[in-house]
Amino acid sequence: MTTPTKCWLRNLFLPALFLIFFAAYTEVPHAAAQDAMLQPQTEKNYQPHSYQGKVEPDDGQWTRPAKDYASTRYSSLDQINTNNVKNLKLAFTFSTGMTRGHEAAPLIVNNTMYIVTPFPNSLYALDLTKPGAPMKWVYQPLPTPASQGVACCDVVNRGASYDDGKIFYNTLDDQTVAVDANTGKQVWKTQIGDINKGESITMAPIVAKGKVLVGNSGGEFGIRGWLTALDEKTGKIAWRAYSAGPDKDVLIGPKFKPFYPQDRGQDLGVKTWPPDAWKIGGAGVWGWISYDPQLNLIYYGTANPGPWDSEARPGDNKFSSGIFARDADTGEAIWFYQYSPHDLYDYDGVNENILLDLPIKGQTRKVLIHPDRNGYVYVLDRTTGEVLSANPFAPITTSRGVDLKTGLLQYVTEKQPMVGKVVRNLCPTAPGAKDWQPSAFSPRTGLVYIPHNNLCMDEEDVTANYIAGTPYVGANVRMYDAPGGYGGAFTAWDPIEGKVVWSNPDHFPVWSGALATAGDVVFYGTLDGWFKAVDAHNGSLLWQFKTGSGIIGQPVSYKGPDGKQYIAILSGVGGWAGAIVAGGLDPRDESAALGFAAVMKDLPKYTTKGGMLYVFALP
Amino acid sequence: MRSNFQLALVLSAFGAAALLVACSREDRILRQPPPANQTINSVQVSGLNPGANSMPTPPPSNMYQESAYAVSEGQKLYEQYNCVGCHAHGGGGIGPPLMDNNWIYGSEAGNIFTTIMQGRPNGMPSFRNRVPEYQAWEIAAYVRSMSGLLPKGVSPGRPDHMSVKPSEASTPPQTPTGITGSPEQHQ
Numbered sequence: 001m002t003t004p005t006k007c008w009l010r011n012l013f014l015p016a017l018f019l020i021f022f023a024a025y026t027e028v029p030h031a032a033a034q035d036a037m038l039q040p041q042t043e044k045n046y047q048p049h050s051y052q053g054k055v056e057p058d059d060g061q062w063t064r065p066a067k068d069y070a071s072t073r074y075s076s077l078d079q080i081n082t083n084n085v086k087n088l089k090l091a092f093t094f095s096t097g098m099t100r101g102h103e104a105a106p107l108i109v110n111n112t113m114y115i116v117t118p119f120p121n122s123l124y125a126l127d128l129t130k131p132g133a134p135m136k137w138v139y140q141p142l143p144t145p146a147s148q149g150v151a152c153c154d155v156v157n158r159g160a161s162y163d164d165g166k167i168f169y170n171t172l173d174d175q176t177v178a179v180d181a182n183t184g185k186q187v188w189k190t191q192i193g194d195i196n197k198g199e200s201i202t203m204a205p206i207v208a209k210g211k212v213l214v215g216n217s218g219g220e221f222g223i224r225g226w227l228t229a230l231d232e233k234t235g236k237i238a239w240r241a242y243s244a245g246p247d248k249d250v251l252i253g254p255k256f257k258p259f260y261p262q263d264r265g266q267d268l269g270v271k272t273w274p275p276d277a278w279k280i281g282g283a284g285v286w287g288w289i290s291y292d293p294q295l296n297l298i299y300y301g302t303a304n305p306g307p308w309d310s311e312a313r314p315g316d317n318k319f320s321s322g323i324f325a326r327d328a329d330t331g332e333a334i335w336f337y338q339y340s341p342h343d344l345y346d347y348d349g350v351n352e353n354i355l356l357d358l359p360i361k362g363q364t365r366k367v368l369i370h371p372d373r374n375g376y377v378y379v380l381d382r383t384t385g386e387v388l389s390a391n392p393f394a395p396i397t398t399s400r401g402v403d404l405k406t407g408l409l410q411y412v413t414e415k416q417p418m419v420g421k422v423v424r425n426l427c428p429t430a431p432g433a434k435d436w437q438p439s440a441f442s443p444r445t446g447l448v449y450i451p452h453n454n455l456c457m458d459e460e461d462v463t464a465n466y467i468a469g470t471p472y473v474g475a476n477v478r479m480y481d482a483p484g485g486y487g488g489a490f491t492a493w494d495p496i497e498g499k500v501v502w503s504n505p506d507h508f509p510v511w512s513g514a515l516a517t518a519g520d521v522v523f524y525g526t527l528d529g530w531f532k533a534v535d536a537h538n539g540s541l542l543w544q545f546k547t548g549s550g551i552i553g554q555p556v557s558y559k560g561p562d563g564k565q566y567i568a569i570l571s572g573v574g575g576w577a578g579a580i581v582a583g584g585l586d587p588r589d590e591s592a593a594l595g596f597a598a599v600m601k602d603l604p605k606y607t608t609k610g611g612m613l614y615v616f617a618l619p
Numbered sequence: 620m621r622s623n624f625q626l627a628l629v630l631s632a633f634g635a636a637a638l639l640v641a642c643s644r645e646d647r648i649l650r651q652p653p654p655a656n657q658t659i660n661s662v663q664v665s666g667l668n669p670g671a672n673s674m675p676t677p678p679p680s681n682m683y684q685e686s687a688y689a690v691s692e693g694q695k696l697y698e699q700y701n702c703v704g705c706h707a708h709g710g711g712g713i714g715p716p717l718m719d720n721n722w723i724y725g726s727e728a729g730n731i732f733t734t735i736m737q738g739r740p741n742g743m744p745s746f747r748n749r750v751p752e753y754q755a756w757e758i759a760a761y762v763r764s765m766s767g768l769l770p771k772g773v774s775p776g777r778p779d780h781m782s783v784k785p786s787e788a789s790t791p792p793q794t795p796t797g798i799t800g801s802p803e804q805h806q
Contacts, residue, residue, distance in 0.1 A: 149705070149742025152713060220704070422781045460781040462698070469744055471704020471713070476781045579712065586719045589710025591783040597710055598783075 038486055040539050042502040049496055051443035053357035060559030062108045063162040065204035069291040070355040073440035074516045075557035079565040081519035085533045085543045088616045092133045096611035100582050101574020104159035105554035111561045114167055119148055119155035121171045129561045137184030147173035147195045152220040153576035159204035168212045170201035176214050176230055188235030196469045198223045207232055208291040209328045215285020219303040222280035222472035229331055239331040243283035243302040243319050244269040256333045259385040260407040263336050272315040280466055282306030283320035287350025297325045301349035307464040308346055309474030311419055316341040321349045335385035339372050340409055344416055345398055346430035347373040352438040358496055360388050369495045371450050373432020376402055377493055391498035394433035395482040398426055417459040427456035429479045431576055442516035445536045447492045447501055449522050451510035454482045454489055477595025490524050502539040511577045513554030525551025528606035531569055547571035547614055550578050550607040564617050572611030582609050644687040644773050662733045664724050681728050683760040687773040693761025694775050696754050708784050709765040718765040726795035731759035767792035
């Protein structure tokens with residue numbers, strides 16, 4: 001028998017050892033040490049390739065969420081440049097009165113600025129011709145408050161589109177509205193989804209060929225994803241293309257010619273799922289839509305299949321986590337490519353698609369650039385869906401690359417999450433190497449500016465129960481910083497050479513959109529509330545302004561009635577990354593906010609909630 | 620030998636105590652409580668009582684909160700009815716956290732039961748006709764254990780899944796804010 005003395009020793013020694021280990025393990029670097037880790041990285045001897053293709057003419061307004069149909073988020077205004085941006089001053093502000101995440105891009109049309117707030121999705125019109133930009137009117141659609149219970153990742157709204165005298169946007173409770181841009185009167189309102197099926201809408205619609213294109217959210221609620229086209233004059237549904245199910249529902253017909261054989265065949269939207277699982281298999285359409293008027297094709301990604309527990313849905317789960325090209329008039333599918341077949345990690349394919357004409361191996365190709373959640377920047381031929389390149393832009397442990405011959409993502413078998421087993425060090429995480437936060441492209445530098453995450457996670461799958469209108473997830477997750485010890489970065493990417501040109505690390509994931517301008521100044525915001533202007537060539541910080549709350553909005557640039565260039569951004573922390581502040585979460589539970597709270601524990605020390613528009617100009 | 624004897628003495632004392640506690644903590648509840656109408660009618664979500672009427676007498680601590688079996692069932696049901704999808708393991712997400720001291724609609728079992736059954740306007744679904752009343756009581760008891768409002772003896776001791784937070788039994792009791800006062804008042 002052990003003597004009491006030895007017991008005492010052991011009883012003291014083990015906890016002490018544990019404490020020492022634990023203290024070392026959980027030690028948080030001091031601010032100075034953090035700053036040392038956050039040094040920008042720059043590629044030496046880099047030669048820029050300015051863009052030879054065409055960019056949509058710029059009238060100094062901002063009428064679509066991504067500025068143009070090609071989704072460049074590039075403003076050709078150049079009054080604000082690398083020399084004078086240091087003089088940028090606040091021109092006016094406007095409080096939205098909301099405390100949830102503000103992800104929308106303001107629109108600027110006919111000297112009026114339009115702002116969509118998070119739930120309850122009010123639309124404000126500000127008169128830019130008057131000092132201080134006073135409010136012209138407010139339109140309040142009053143969505144049902146119950147819809148907040150089916151919004152997976154904060155009750156955000158990503159903005160509106162303008163066309164033909166009307167502002168079009170979506171409400172959290174699944175209505176698309178058209179509002180007269182002059183009077184603020186509702187022109188039409190169409191209910192296109194049902195919260196009792198777990199559906200919500202957070203995306204910004206686009207208008208192409210007289211149709212408003214809208215997709216649903218709810219991959220964590222067992223929805224059946226779709227893209228819906230509404231007549232822009234009447235609000236009547238013209239067509240709906242589901243992401244899964246029989247070919248007739250997916251609008252797959254004789255025109256459908258996917259590049260890779262694995263995407264060809266009859267009713268793959270049924271056959272690549274267990275019986276009936278496609279009916280609740282997610283694959284929403286909550287991201288960005290691009291449009292090529294010459295090819296008359298729209299491009300958009302489909303979201304993750306549900307539930308996250310992948311053992312519940314053996315098969316490729318088509319057509320989730322991929323990209324569709326569709327005829328803009330009829331919605332017929334033209335091609336499809338699946339970034340993450342049988343997705344294992346919540347790698348939605350919904351990120352932005354930037355449409356460019358680039359020289360690839362000596363030939364000018366019509367391509368689209370897509371930085372995916374799975375960690376690769378894809379360059380696809382946008383006429384055929386062929387993968388031309390796929391290069392990593394963030395740490396990846398879940399796959400070994402993309403086979404350019406077959407188009408297949410090379411998963412790492414031992415990193416597959418399973419029921420009842422904790423699988424560790426999965427990078428990127430569920431929100432991906434990059435989530436919704438949209439990139440910008442500058443034709444002057446030829447670079448894509450990517451706001452993104454630098455995170456890894458542990459995951460254990462559990463069996464999920466489907467109850468309509470409640471979460472259908474089946475996974476326990478906790479996230480942490482990826483190697484480097486920081487949560488995110490703002491990275492300039494050369495899409496032709498497929499490599500990083502420069503990268504500015506940030507303590508937190510960079511959850512705001514990006515804006516590129518002809519003055520070679522690029523703008524973005526950080527979760528701790530800094531709005532930054534950096535040099536497009538090397539990323540060096542030229543100017544910054546501390547806003548009242550964390551920034552997850554999308555910066556825009558426009559020409560005011562006085563002929564001056566303005567920069568506008570909504571501040572107001574939230575979204576999935578900022579939910580810990582917006583929702584007042586308790587980070588003692590590392591699985592809070594689907595595991596995101598674990599890595600955002602200290603965000604409440606840096607920022608508080610509250611939505612405010614900030615607009616800047618040179619004096 | 621002397622130390623062995625002492626050890627045996629201490630062990631048997633612990634054993635006796637454990638048996639005594641175990642008597643009620645292991646009880647199975649076979650007789651279900653009366654219909655919930657009474658509970659719902661007595662639940663109040665405002666602490667303002669016009670005319671200086673005193674707060675109604677809080678409902679007695681219900682039997683589910685004294686049974687480790689019921690709390691453990693509540694923990695399972697919390698996962699199975701997807702409460703975990705919104706409230707995580709108490710830290711919250713889509714819905715508010717449940718392991719802290721901030722109770723929007725009250726911290727008493729009756730308040731939580733009412734919240735589950737009736738729903739709340741900003742996203743909490745109404746589980747009436749989906750969750751039987753006794754299960755709602757079990758879930759309510761488990762929810763209280765998350766912020767240390769139940770005795771340690773009935774609270775779950777270790778998580779069944781990936782360890783993302785301290786167990787309910789080792790969560791320090793939070794003093795609830797809001798209209799229902801501190802747990803000491805009624806237990």
